[in-house]
Amino acid sequence: MSDRLITHLRHVALGVPDFDKQQKFFTDMWKLTEAETDTGLSFLAAEGSPENYVVRLRRAQEKRVDLVAFGAATMADVDTLADRLIRAGVRMISEPGPMDTPGGGYGVRFFDVDGRTIEVSADVGVRVHRKVEEKESVPVRLSHVVLNSPDLDRTRLWYERHLGFALSDTLMHPRMGKVMHFLRCNATHHSIAIAQCPHTSLHHVSFEMRGIDEYMRGTGRLLRSGVRKIWGPGRHMAGNNTFSYFLDPHGNTLEYTTELERLDEDTWHPHMYDFSDPDVTDQWGTANPMDEFVAKESFNDPDRGCFVAPPV
Known part of the structure; x- marks a missing residue:
């Protein structure tokens, strides 16, 4: 598609009541790496990925999907996408702007047709990652x-x-x-x-x-x-x-x-x-x-x- 503005899947954010148990599962069992933490937040990276994190956990009263995040090539593409969504009547959550998350960047949030929060961002800093070695059973x-x-x-x-x-x-x-x-x-x-x-x-x-x-x-x-x-x-x-x-x-x-x-x-x-x-x-x-x-x-x-x- 010549006018496609989404480049790839970045991460999934989950709200969980038992935050400590879920955090321990993702690091000890699932073998993600905790890249950064904040109050009630955990940013979990995959060792072979340049994304700052592939899962975000948030301490919440109810289990929920907080958002699904995708990448765009440029900040201009984020603006173009937001303009298209607004003109099409898509329900917006935020206007395009700077993001205060690991890696920073420039993004926009909106609801999909089922009510999920979708985030699209560009100009996000990359994480120092590594080649996953032979026999190493960790997510890439x-x-x-x-x-x-x-x-x-x-x-x-x-x-x-x-x-x-x-x-x-x-x-x-x-x-x-x-x-x-x-x-x-x-x-x-x-x-x-x-x-x-x-x-x-x-x-x-x-x-x-x-x-x-x-x-x-x-x-x-x-x-x-x-x-x-x-x-x-x-x-x-x-x-x-x-x-x-x-x-x-x-x-x-x-x-x-x-x-x-x-x-x-x-x-x-x-x-x-x-x-x-x-x-x-x-x-x-x-x-x-x-x-x-x-x-x-x-x-x-x-x-x-x-x-x-x-x-x-």
């Missing part, structure tokens, strides 16, 4: 985030129209119809996906590992530590990426993945995959079956943050 970067919506077609069209995302693939089921859209903002198969759900909520947050061996070592480390596995290990057909899904202490689903597909955007045509085909859900056949119990966990709790801007 944030891979993607999947969002639950009561109307996935409406939400897909909103992201395409207002933020320039493109459809990569769709999952469908013979009895349920379309169940998930995969959307991209660059050549990566998806930075976000929209899943059909009775309510607005977080489906899962995914983290890229160095390779297959590191992905499996990370999966095994979590299993040995007693972290509850929901689904996996396996390899999806849409995106061709590996998957192992676990629950964090607040019931959010997190994923270790690797080898998410890169597309030739000039020639790519979206597929419609039948989710009832076992090869679509898991090409390897190694994961536990996808059933109503796995799906229920991915529905998560209804998001308390809809159309309520986070305090920071």
Whole structure:
């Protein structure tokens, strides 16, 4: 898309009641690095990523998604995007301006069609990061985030129209119809996906590992530590990426993945995959079956943050 202004996914911000427990889980178990702290805030980085942080935790009375943050190439692009959103009647939270977060930068916040807070920023300083070594089972970067919506077609069209995302693939089921859209903002198969759900909520947050061996070592480390596995290990057909899904202490689903597909955007045509085909859900056949119990966990709790801007 020639006029696409979003370049990539930056981070996800979560509000959690048991802040200390969640912070310990992300650092001790999930192997993120605490880059900076503030009163009731923790900024968590991935070792191989130049982003200052890929997860922000905030001490909150209720569990919620505070925001999903994306990057833009320039401050002028942020201004252009904000102007487009205002003219289209999108509900804004803030005007474009300087940001007081690690890395600084220039950004804007607004609500998506489901009421999630979205942030787009540019001119953000980069973090000193490093190459993740062989056999090191720590996340390299944030891979993607999947969002639950009561109307996935409406939400897909909103992201395409207002933020320039493109459809990569769709999952469908013979009895349920379309169940998930995969959307991209660059050549990566998806930075976000929209899943059909009775309510607005977080489906899962995914983290890229160095390779297959590191992905499996990370999966095994979590299993040995007693972290509850929901689904996996396996390899999806849409995106061709590996998957192992676990629950964090607040019931959010997190994923270790690797080898998410890169597309030739000039020639790519979206597929419609039948989710009832076992090869679509898991090409390897190694994961536990996808059933109503796995799906229920991915529905998560209804998001308390809809159309309520986070305090920071």
